[in-house]
Amino acid sequence: MSEASLASDLQSLEMMATGFAKRFGDADVAAVSQRVQHGDLSDVMRVYAREMQQPIRSALFGDLVEAMLIQVQKVKVDVGQTMAALDKLLKANELNFLLLSTVPATLTIYTAAKWLSTRLSWWISGGSREMAASMQVIVRDIDRLLNAGAGAAEAAAGNAPAGARDGRLSAVAQGRLVCLTHYLRHHALQLPNPASAGTLRTAGGWSPIPPRTRAVFLQDIRDLEDVGLGVAQKQRVIDRMFRTFRFL
Incomplete structure (x- = not known):
């Protein structure tokens, strides 16, 4: 009207x-x-x-x-x-209605852009910042577990069984170590594995990686799981991982 x-x-x-x-x-x-x-x-x-x-x-x-x-x-x-x-x-309130109508489109575009950025990040670097951060936390937990195992072995060196005198982890500690390496292997399988050196995207930017990063990383994981290696040897494996893989 x-x-x-x-x-x-x-x-x-x-x-x-x-x-x-x-x-x-x-x-x-x-x-x-x-x-x-x-x-x-x-x-x-x-x-x-x-x-x-x-x-x-x-x-x-x-x-x-x-x-x-x-x-x-x-x-x-x-x-x-x-x-x-x-x-x-x-x-x-026409302007307010127009702004409200753009909210779903904005959220859709943001979600699509974030998903595309994540896919491109995986395609370019073979990993993500979240994956690298998770691996850092897991390796740190393994290092703490080995330090605790080394202290327990030294404290019981006088009257402990042979397994403890040679500096090996207890059955409980070895089980916890296997659980941690399981999660670490899950992330390691997503690492790039080209024959030449490359880079990996981390929270701090792009970190250099050696050739065959995935294969070398999985080899270190197998050393950590080896029940024949003592605590001191596994601690040296952790040190080697920190020296080799800059993203840790």
């Missing part, structure tokens, strides 16, 4: 109400018109309430039908004003 149409409906309502009120006494036309503009149909409703006392007679010979038609016009004006107010509200 246009503003001109709404104004025309309101003007028609004023004319109907003032004309109706003038027939029942000396009504102030200006006052009646002012009240109608504010949604007050008290002048009409007083006559309507009186006519409803005898509805059939008033409908046939009275003013009940006219009063009801004025109320219908009032409802039409109210609906038009409500729709106009809603239209203004929507136009005032």
Whole structure:
């Protein structure tokens, strides 16, 4: 509904109400018109309430039908004003609605870009920053486990069985070591393995890696799992890994 149409409906309502009120006494036309503009149909409703006392007679010979038609016009004006107010509200918030409509598209583009970046990172470097960080934590836990095993072996060197006197891990410590190397092997299988030296993307940037990184790393893991090696020998394997693989 246009503003001109709404104004025309309101003007028609004023004319109907003032004309109706003038027939029942000396009504102030200006006052009646002012009240109608504010949604007050008290002048009409007083006559309507009186006519409803005898509805059939008033409908046939009275003013009940006219009063009801004025109320219908009032409802039409109210609906038009409500729709106009809603239209203004929507136009005032049009920019907000546009911004809200871009949120799903923005999230979709961000998710797709992040996924593509991750895929490209794996394709270029053969690994990810999260993988390198996880490997660093696992190797650190293995180093702590070996240090604890070395301290326990030295403390029990006087009266311990032969397995402890030669500096080997206990069965429990060896089991924990195998669990850690299992997770380490899972990450190592995703390392690049070209015949030439390359780089690996880490949290600190790009780190150089030696040729056949995956094969060499898995070889060190097998040395750590070897029950025939003592704690001191496995600690030297950890030191060798730190020297060889810069991403650790």
